[in-house]
Amino acid sequence: MTPDLSVSLGGLRVKNPVMSASGTFGYGIEFTPFYDISRLGAVIVKGLSLEPTAGNPPGRIVETPAGMLNAIGLQNIGVERFIGDVVPRLEDFGATFVANIYGKTEEEYEAVARRLSVVPSLGAIEVNASCPNVREGGMAFGATPEGIAGLTARVRRCTGKPLWVKLSPNVTDIACIAKAAEEAGADAVSLINTIVGMAVNHRTRRPELSNVTGGLSGPAIKPVALRMTWEAAKAVSIPVIGIGGIQSSANALEFLLVGASAVQVGTANFRNPRACIDILEGMEAFFREEKIASLADYRGGLKVENTP
């Protein structure tokens, strides 16, 4: 028996719930030497802006216990080159792909969304309302329910594509933020982006990152991500996509158990370029062993009563 792992993510039906997280998977093509990327539920490409973006000066990453801080600053090739050079290749590889978008202003988000909406093969648009490493845009929009609602509503009006909104964990009440995105027209929410952090050198007396602060990712953030996914899933009726520190199929299943419809795998791709596919295969094996017929039979099945 082959378990049915397919799931609908706000209008985009994917064959399984394992996807790559934006910013950790390049434009997807980089992984084709390692495996067939069409096997993934979807590839979410690095955040795209209207114009090519140079990113932050060197001193962009530093390792921290069971994790890493990054302050890349959304270096990317821009939406035009993505459509011209990358999209045809993703189509050739047969990948289901989603564009993560970012702007310094709401108008820029709208322009990128409008431009991408005419790409027939694009599966969905994921609005990055949560990057902690740029001065304007990004997290500035994702920090309040009003900010997220305003941005979501404006992008919603520009696109008929499934609209996902990627949320920041750097907020007081994630349920409230997720709800604001839902009410403003999001078809799904994905969370979490990185947690703002900092590392300094006590001898040189300098920060480790040129940007001083950066975004924490990796296994270190998984408990926070799991809690926020659980809270968001209880608060909204649109699909929730869980992200944060997933390293194994067991980790991915934990997110599904607390209510996520799908997951994105991020930093694990750096350590093992085959991480997504290993997680997918592990998940399939789990469903077979446990004789679970479909994802829907497992998802959200957390038993909280009589918990010691």
Place this chain on the structure above:
Amino acid sequence: MPVNRPRFVTGRILRNEGRGEIFYRIEAAIPEPLRFVPGQFAMVSGWPGNDPLLPRPLAVFRSGGRRGEGKIEFVYKVVGRGTALLSGLHPGEPLSITIPLGRGFDLGQAGRTYWLLGGGVGFSSVFPAAAVLSRRRTGYEMFLGARTREHLPPKQWTPGGKTPGRTHFCTEDGTAGYHGRVTDAAMERMCALSPEAASRLTILACGPRDMLKEIAVEALQRGASVQVALENHMACGFGVCWGCVVTLWDGDRTAYRRVCREGPVFDAKEVVW
């Protein structure tokens, strides 16, 4: 068939031994032999658990074996927690390796005289180039520098071959070979060359950034061509995290380029020192 598309393999450690005072040499069995360009590198990990999380970039030192039975070797220096854990791994244990990565040295220029410069553990990146030049019977000279005698690469690792190059050892404290830095030794010799001979030089260098900067500036002034292998912190090693960028010249402007993808070997003229 040797393969040179990047791949992720689980190797099995054959040996992992400390040599000299500070260097380790790790050898692993891998499914297929690897074809690599000197200067290319691998992302290597093998310690259990999530801390540290990321693999370590190591220059490919040697590869061999035959169909269905590859072998790969790396030389490393213990500089932090990751390499300390790496040095504690035993024969028989698995080693995760992504290979081959990045752009290596360009050894294809005709009519050139090659000088290879290795500072500290930088020799691990230039020795494979020396081996290729030896096989081609192209003459070369090698300058290897360290702070003190015990930190020089062990003699038995230094490549020879049918057309052995001349090797100059340098120590900053004068305990072996030339008393001074590797750049001083190379520049002294270069100053003795005619401008015409200097302009036929191709210098391949790997070592601390200060060393690379100095040799780049001085040798470029004398008309030599210089290729430098840069290092940086990396998360992925294959171009997707964008964490390892350095600043390069792009016409009269500058741009951030990935050490792992556009490098690690760059034309020294392109680097914003």
